[in-house]
Amino acid sequence: MSVLDLECVKGFIRLCEDAFAHGWHEANGGNLSYRMDEEDVDACSACFSREGTWISLEHPAPSLAGAHFLITGSGKYLRNAVLDPAQTFGIVEVDNLGAAWRVAWGLEGAGPSSELETHLATYETALQVSDGANRVVYHAHCPNIIALSTLLPADMNTWTRALWKVMTESIIVFPQGIGVLPWMIPGSPELAQATCELMRAYKVCVWTQHGVMVRAASFDEAFGLVHTVEKSCGIYLQARAANGGEDPQFLVSDEQLRLVCARYGLTPNEDLLC
Ligand code: 13P
Numbered sequence: 001m002s003v004l005d006l007e008c009v010k011g012f013i014r015l016c017e018d019a020f021a022h023g024w025h026e027a028n029g030g031n032l033s034y035r036m037d038e039e040d041v042d043a044c045s046a047c048f049s050r051e052g053t054w055i056s057l058e059h060p061a062p063s064l065a066g067a068h069f070l071i072t073g074s075g076k077y078l079r080n081a082v083l084d085p086a087q088t089f090g091i092v093e094v095d096n097l098g099a100a101w102r103v104a105w106g107l108e109g110a111g112p113s114s115e116l117e118t119h120l121a122t123y124e125t126a127l128q129v130s131d132g133a134n135r136v137v138y139h140a141h142c143p144n145i146i147a148l149s150t151l152l153p154a155d156m157n158t159w160t161r162a163l164w165k166v167m168t169e170s171i172i173v174f175p176q177g178i179g180v181l182p183w184m185i186p187g188s189p190e191l192a193q194a195t196c197e198l199m200r201a202y203k204v205c206v207w208t209q210h211g212v213m214v215r216a217a218s219f220d221e222a223f224g225l226v227h228t229v230e231k232s233c234g235i236y237l238q239a240r241a242a243n244g245g246e247d248p249q250f251l252v253s254d255e256q257l258r259l260v261c262a263r264y265g266l267t268p269n270e271d272l273l274c
């Protein structure tokens with residue numbers, strides 16, 4: 001089977017297209033990866049190259065030994081995924097120790113995303129906290145999230161409460177709240193480390209003045225998480241601007257947030273509720 005016939009590859013390309021259409025991927029901004037299951041790998045392994053050079057990981061990822069990932073290329077435009085798949089993304093294989101990676105398919109003319117180590121570190125965390133359920137890691141440059149990060153302090157309590165309270169169903173999508181990191185160098189080991197630590201407790205991590213990273217079980221969940229956070233940030237910004245720059249006054253109360261959670265059988269992060 002050709003790589004392009006895999007359902008996961010179709011889902012990967014669809015997310016790239018949808019997210020570009022939403023304005024989240026200027027130039028090469030953002031990146032996407034997917035941890036393939038064994039069935040998918042077996043189905044297309046005849047197309048794999050076994051001659052790529054092994055590149056050592058700065059932070060070995062032993063729990064990912066032997067895993068294969070779809071991942072966008074460094075410097076590549078997500079909008080081109082559908083037009084030129086093998087140039088825009090590819091498959092990276094991790095060696096049997098989880099100490100190095102090589103290209104198995106695609107990624108022609110470029111290596112994987114400069115955030116590869118952040119993606120892998122996040123998968124390692126996801127394996128520990130979600131028992132392998134998280135197959136997608138996605139980073140987007142969403143304008144409202146970035147704009148809000150120039151107004152709010154890099155503090156998860158402030159962010160989560162602001163977003164929960166402007167749109168009733170935000171808490172249904174991210175009941176555990178969202179993590180927020182201060183500004184850090186893109187692609188750096190420090191960013192990878194700080195992100196995977198926050199991803200232990202949260203599925204969403206805001207990168208101040210940069211964008212957002214999520215871990216999710218499916219492409220739909222990844223897109224939905226980013227979409228909901230981005231939309232809530234936009235509503236908060238609009239409401240605040242319409243109110244002369246002051247915080248809006250008529251918001252969902254803590255009591256109402258608890259009622260929503262009770263109705264939908266959700267356990268919210270109590271640390272973030274009053
Ligand atoms: P890459 O093109 O290397 O994926 O970098 C884009 C980006 O958004 C880095 O944070």
Ligand code: ZN
Pocket residue numbers: 029030139140141186210211
């Ligand atoms: Zn980025």
